[in-house]
Amino acid sequence: MKIAHVAPLFEAVPPRLYGGTERIVSYLCDGLADRGHEVTLFASSDSATRARLAPCRETALRLDPRPLTSAIAAHLSMLDEVRRRADEFDLIHFHLSHFQHFPFFEHCPEKTVTTPHGRLDYSDLPGALARWPDFPFISISLRQRRPLPAANWVGNVYHGLPLAHFPMPPPRSSSTEPYLAFLGRLSRDKRPDRAIETARRSGLPLRIAAKVGADDRAYFHDEIEPLIDGEKVVYVGEVGETEKADFLQGAAALLFPIDWPEPFGLVVIEAMAFGTPVIAWNEGAMPEIVDDGVSGFIVDSVDAAVARVGELGRLDRNEIRAVFERRFSAERMIDDYEAVYALLLADSAASPQARPRPFGQNIAASRVNGSRHAPPE
Amino acid sequence: MKIAHVAPLFEAVPPRLYGGTERIVSYLCDGLADRGHEVTLFASSDSATRARLAPCRETALRLDPRPLTSAIAAHLSMLDEVRRRADEFDLIHFHLSHFQHFPFFEHCPEKTVTTPHGRLDYSDLPGALARWPDFPFISISLRQRRPLPAANWVGNVYHGLPLAHFPMPPPRSSSTEPYLAFLGRLSRDKRPDRAIETARRSGLPLRIAAKVGADDRAYFHDEIEPLIDGEKVVYVGEVGETEKADFLQGAAALLFPIDWPEPFGLVVIEAMAFGTPVIAWNEGAMPEIVDDGVSGFIVDSVDAAVARVGELGRLDRNEIRAVFERRFSAERMIDDYEAVYALLLADSAASPQARPRPFGQNIAASRVNGSRHAPPE
Numbered sequence: 001m002k003i004a005h006v007a008p009l010f011e012a013v014p015p016r017l018y019g020g021t022e023r024i025v026s027y028l029c030d031g032l033a034d035r036g037h038e039v040t041l042f043a044s045s046d047s048a049t050r051a052r053l054a055p056c057r058e059t060a061l062r063l064d065p066r067p068l069t070s071a072i073a074a075h076l077s078m079l080d081e082v083r084r085r086a087d088e089f090d091l092i093h094f095h096l097s098h099f100q101h102f103p104f105f106e107h108c109p110e111k112t113v114t115t116p117h118g119r120l121d122y123s124d125l126p127g128a129l130a131r132w133p134d135f136p137f138i139s140i141s142l143r144q145r146r147p148l149p150a151a152n153w154v155g156n157v158y159h160g161l162p163l164a165h166f167p168m169p170p171p172r173s174s175s176t177e178p179y180l181a182f183l184g185r186l187s188r189d190k191r192p193d194r195a196i197e198t199a200r201r202s203g204l205p206l207r208i209a210a211k212v213g214a215d216d217r218a219y220f221h222d223e224i225e226p227l228i229d230g231e232k233v234v235y236v237g238e239v240g241e242t243e244k245a246d247f248l249q250g251a252a253a254l255l256f257p258i259d260w261p262e263p264f265g266l267v268v269i270e271a272m273a274f275g276t277p278v279i280a281w282n283e284g285a286m287p288e289i290v291d292d293g294v295s296g297f298i299v300d301s302v303d304a305a306v307a308r309v310g311e312l313g314r315l316d317r318n319e320i321r322a323v324f325e326r327r328f329s330a331e332r333m334i335d336d337y338e339a340v341y342a343l344l345l346a347d348s349a350a351s352p353q354a355r356p357r358p359f360g361q362n363i364a365a366s367r368v369n370g371s372r373h374a375p376p377e
Numbered sequence: 378m379k380i381a382h383v384a385p386l387f388e389a390v391p392p393r394l395y396g397g398t399e400r401i402v403s404y405l406c407d408g409l410a411d412r413g414h415e416v417t418l419f420a421s422s423d424s425a426t427r428a429r430l431a432p433c434r435e436t437a438l439r440l441d442p443r444p445l446t447s448a449i450a451a452h453l454s455m456l457d458e459v460r461r462r463a464d465e466f467d468l469i470h471f472h473l474s475h476f477q478h479f480p481f482f483e484h485c486p487e488k489t490v491t492t493p494h495g496r497l498d499y500s501d502l503p504g505a506l507a508r509w510p511d512f513p514f515i516s517i518s519l520r521q522r523r524p525l526p527a528a529n530w531v532g533n534v535y536h537g538l539p540l541a542h543f544p545m546p547p548p549r550s551s552s553t554e555p556y557l558a559f560l561g562r563l564s565r566d567k568r569p570d571r572a573i574e575t576a577r578r579s580g581l582p583l584r585i586a587a588k589v590g591a592d593d594r595a596y597f598h599d600e601i602e603p604l605i606d607g608e609k610v611v612y613v614g615e616v617g618e619t620e621k622a623d624f625l626q627g628a629a630a631l632l633f634p635i636d637w638p639e640p641f642g643l644v645v646i647e648a649m650a651f652g653t654p655v656i657a658w659n660e661g662a663m664p665e666i667v668d669d670g671v672s673g674f675i676v677d678s679v680d681a682a683v684a685r686v687g688e689l690g691r692l693d694r695n696e697i698r699a700v701f702e703r704r705f706s707a708e709r710m711i712d713d714y715e716a717v718y719a720l721l722l723a724d725s726a727a728s729p730q731a732r733p734r735p736f737g738q739n740i741a742a743s744r745v746n747g748s749r750h751a752p753p754e
Contacts, residue, residue: 057501066500072449072475073501080480080508098449103457103480123443124434124450131457 001341002038004089005029005051006082008096009074012060013047018185018211020266021117024159024333025095031162031334040089042082056081079104086111091341099125102132109134110348113154113340116140119261119284121147138340141285144263155340158289159264160333163325166273169249172317179205180309181251181276183244183267186210186220194257194281196227197302202309205232206255209239209247249274253296253312255305256280265289272296272324275317279305289328295320378718379415381466382406382428383459385473386451389437390424395588397643398494401536401710402472408539408711417466419459433458456481463488468718475502479509486511487725490531490717493517496638496661498524515717518662521640532717535666536641537710540702543650546626549694556582557686558628558653560621560644563587563597571634571658573604574679579686582609583632586616586624626651630673630689632682633657642666649673649701652694656682666705672697 005028011019014026025041029051033039039051044060047053056078061069075096082092083104094101094114105112113136129151136154139145145153180202182195192208199206208228212220228235239247248254254271255278262284269289271278278296280286290296296315297308326332382405388396391403402418406428410416416428421437424430433455438446452473459469460481471478471491482489490513506528513531516522522530557579559572569585576583585605589597605612616624625631631648632655639661646666648655655673657663667673673692674685703709 064500068496068499070475070499070501070505072477073499073505076476076479077501077505077508098447099453100449102453119445122445122447122450123441124447124454128447128450128454131454 002088002090003032004040004042004082004092006092006094007041007043009044009057009078010061012063013041013043013049016063021095027162027330028334028337031330042078075100090345099128102135106132113138113344119263120144121261136344140264141288143261143285143288154344157333157336158328159266160328160330161269161273162330169274172249176250178252179207181247181254182206182208183254184210185216186212186224187216188219189260191257191259192224194302195255196233198255198305200232201306204252204309205234208235211238248276251276254278258283269324269328272320272328275321277312277315277320279308291323295323379465379467380409381417381419381459381469383469383471384418384420386421386434386455387438390418390420390426393440398472404539404707405711405714408707419455452477467722476505479512483509490515490721496640497521498638513721517641518665520638520662520665531721534710534713535705536643537705537707538646538650539707546651549626553627555629556584558624558631559583559585560631561587562593563589563601564593565596566637568634568636569601571679572632573610575632575682577609578683581629581686582611585612588615625653628653631655635660646701646705649697649705652698654689654692654697656685668700672700
């Protein structure tokens with residue numbers, strides 16, 4: 001299959017700094033290339049991939065030392081380049097969230113598919129979607145679809161991590177004092193305050209590994225820093241990949257007390273890769289990602305979270321790792337994407353003039369669906 | 378003439394808050410409508426115009442109380458709407474800076490003209506322009522063109538203010554103590570520090586009327602606030618329109634010590650409307666806007682600015698007002714835009730299939746040019 005992937009230009013693929021989208025695009029392109037597909041990745045020149053790189057900008061926008069860049073113009077140029085080369089591909093897979101590609105491919109939406117990697121409850125999206133209703137979309141969780149029910153959803157593919165990067169973890173050291181873990185940005189909607197309260201009340205120490213971004217400095221300073229005592233609540237700063245592995249594997253549980261419609265939550269499956277259970281608040285994709293009572297617990301309050309900390313002993317870390325391998329490997333993710341691609345190409349071949357909407361929306365969404373835990377929509 | 382104007386959706390037209398672009402679009406649409414043109418303004422619904430309003434979003438993006446908006450999707454929807462209605466217009470005038478409209482009108486660039494209202498030295502613009510070289514552009518100063526010499530420049534039209542909004546000012550009160558004025562955002566590239574040093578060394582007090590935006594708070598706190606003594610350097614806060622008039626008219630001079638390629642500088646011509654001279658640093662469009670020795674002085678250093686403060690007595694405030702009326706009225710601005718429109722329509726009529734570039738670029742740029750002070754490019 002000849003597939004183009006189009007990544008956002010904000011980060012390199014894979015990202016140098018934070019960038020969940022670019023990590024997933026990287027795994028996907030590498031994995032598809034390894035399976036023998038002809039994969040072309042449109043991304044910034046500082047990307048590294050086993051696919052063919054179509055370099056679209058000297059450096060990623062966020063890594064550019066020049067003070068004045070235009071994300072709008074950079075993406076316009078990239079999209080024009082993709083369009084010029086469109087005949088080289090069977091399918092063009094966009095990883096852009098806000099529909100910049102619609103005017104470029106409105107003559108052939110059936111040749112495209114789009115994975116939006118972010119939340120979709122922006123007030124301007126339904127209006128734009130109504131003008132270009134035919135573009136096929138793949139969600140990263142069923143919950144993500146909720147603000148755009150009218151989109152042409154043709155599949156749901158949960159993210160996955162390469163087993164080669166996340167091998168079976170070594171046995172845990174039994175000497176470490178048990179602790180709860182918080183990992184992620186220290187922003188208001190990640191609710192580190194809930195994590196701190198849960199830890200305090202459950203009697204376990206909390207270790208916070210997180211970056212304090214410029215946007216979050218005031219919140220951190222005013223509301224979180226006073227709660228850090230260096231003993232029961234420890235701030236370990238930002239962690240690199242190796243430290244992250246130790247940090248996650250060593251934890252009794254990862255707390256994920258989010259207060260926003262997180263469409264996926266990569267760190268949750270990272271914890272699972274190390275056999276670490278997750279206590280997640282019932283928001284966004286969490287009920288789809290965490291198998292309640294198996295790979296962790298879904299809770300609605302600090303009270304419930306504290307109670308679940310007391311029940312962590314009944315979860316089997318080997319079983320959590322097994323669930324991770326079954327549900328959240330990159331290999332499974334690539335299988336799912338291949339299945340959606342095959343459906344879309346079959347649709348196109350069956351009726352080259354027809355728009356894929358009626359078929360794709362119903363059949364593909366029910367057939368290609370990584371979830372065994374779909375919440376009622 | 379049937380003309381569509383397409384405004385950015387960040388602010389209403391005219392703006393509720395700061396928004397130079399939206400002010401100019403407002404004056405232009407009202408003025409063209411008053412002259413009998415059929416003018417349609419694509420803008421947010423909270424706009425108010427004497428043209429026909431084509432409302433494109435419930436509220437301007439910056440005034441929207443909802444936390445999640447998508448500027449990308451909002452502008453895509455507006456541009457699609459403009460394109461659907463394109464047949465209703467002889468010409469479509471875009472006031473967007475970063476080329477979002479290019480993919481929508483690439484089949485008919487000759488039917489469009491674009492006034493970019495901002496600086497153009499963004500690293501991604503030349504690359505995008507090379508992909509869509511035919512779109513006609515109007516600069517707001519010749520200096521603005523410098524980063525994009527290859528653009529299809531068809532005219533240069535300086536901004537103007539309606540004489541009805543800026544009537545001949547009343548005689549000045551002679552009782553006010555003379556002072557120098559600084560008006561604008563307190564950001565690093567507006568260099569309020571230079572204004573303070575100039576005032577200190579010239580012996581005149583400085584009054585600063587300015588907003589401290591979120592981005593500028595640290596700079597203001599660390600570097601400017603310590604220099605404000607409430608006596609020789611007075612911070613009067615943000616001023617409304619009436620206070621602004623008094624503030625500008627009362628000043629011995631407006632200091633404009635910018636350190637960035639300002640493409641126009643509306644406040645400079647506002648000062649001139651009150652007969653107030655401007656001491657401007659030799660950056661951006663300043664040598665084109667300020668007639669050195671007539672409506673103010675162009676300087677390269679604080680030393681030179683201090684020397685020029687001593688020479689303010691030789692400038693005639695009535696003459697400054699006269700220069701304002703001659704060069705920077707909205708009436709003159711609308712004359713200039715009408716002339717560019719006429720040229721573009723003549724080009725289209727003469728060769729309906731031809732792209733207007735070779736003709737427009739050479740003839741129109743030299744014919745329609747509000748500057749008598751073009752700097753060497």
